[in-house]
Amino acid sequence: DTAVSQTPKYLVTQMGNDKSIKCEQNLGHDTMYWYKQDSKKFLKIMFSYNNKELIINETVPNRFSPKSPDKAHLNLHINSLELGDSAVYFCASSQEGRGRYNEQFFGPGTRLTVL
Amino acid sequence: GNSVTQMEGPVTLSEEAFLTINCTYTATGYPSLFWYVQYPGEGLQLLLKATKADDKGSNKGFEATYRKETTSFHLEKGSVQVSDSAVYFCALHLTSGSRLTFGEGTQLTVNP
Numbered sequence: 001d002t003a004v005s006q007t008p009k010y011l012v013t014q015m016g017n018d019k020s021i022k023c024e025q026n027l028g029h030d031t032m033y034w035y036k037q038d039s040k041k042f043l044k045i046m047f048s049y050n051n052k053e054l055i056i057n058e059t060v061p062n063r064f065s066p067k068s069p070d071k072a073h074l075n076l077h078i079n080s081l082e083l084g085d086s087a088v089y090f091c092a093s094s095q096e097g098r099g100r101y102n103e104q105f106f107g108p109g110t111r112l113t114v115l
Numbered sequence: 116g117n118s119v120t121q122m123e124g125p126v127t128l129s130e131e132a133f134l135t136i137n138c139t140y141t142a143t144g145y146p147s148l149f150w151y152v153q154y155p156g157e158g159l160q161l162l163l164k165a166t167k168a169d170d171k172g173s174n175k176g177f178e179a180t181y182r183k184e185t186t187s188f189h190l191e192k193g194s195v196q197v198s199d200s201a202v203y204f205c206a207l208h209l210t211s212g213s214r215l216t217f218g219e220g221t222q223l224t225v226n227p
Contacts, residue, residue, distance in 0.1 A: 041202050041220040056214055090158055106158030
């Protein structure tokens with residue numbers, strides 16, 4: 001009965017490789033997010049999708065490409081991985097109301113290590 | 116722009132000590148304010164929230180009051196436990212968009 005799940009939990013790879021992280025939510029939410037958390041725990045939003053449409057796209061290298069095949073899934077593909085991409089990546093979801101905040105539910109995170 | 120500033124960590128306390136983690140914000144509208152907690156090896160969980168001025172959010176013994184005059188939302192707990200050891204994030208949300216703006220996070224360690 002996991003609400004927001006991510007796979008894999010750990011990902012170790014070489015520089016220059018291409019990798020994907022998958023996210024699924026079973027909460028029926030219409031909005032999903034990707035966050036990056038660096039080694040100092042600083043959390044920064046990368047992307048947000050609402051009903052499969054991109055609504056937030058922060059200043060992120062275009063090596064990062066989100067893909068939302070349906071409302072329940074938001075995957076993150078990263079090309080040509082660099083050392084600086086090493087971080088913990090969190091997926092989250094929420095049900096956005098009209099001008100009202102609804103709680104964001106976070107996945108357990110994917111720890112990416114680029115060697 | 117919108118921003119959240121938290122007191123610098125890490126914070127180390129003994130069990131049963133009083134906790135305050137300061138949070139101030141800058142926003143162009145009327146934000147909702149939140150505290151999220153991240154336990155070791157886990158994702159973030161909503162701890163408490165307040166959606167308008169003078170609201171008090173509370174949960175698990177933690178409290179925070181939305182102070183519009185000082186643009187603050189300080190987190191307090193009267194008696195911390197070892198199990199409260201975690202990273203605490205203050206955040207704001209504006210009704211005009213779905214973005215959550217987080218503070219830098221404060222690492223709390225409670226020793227027995």
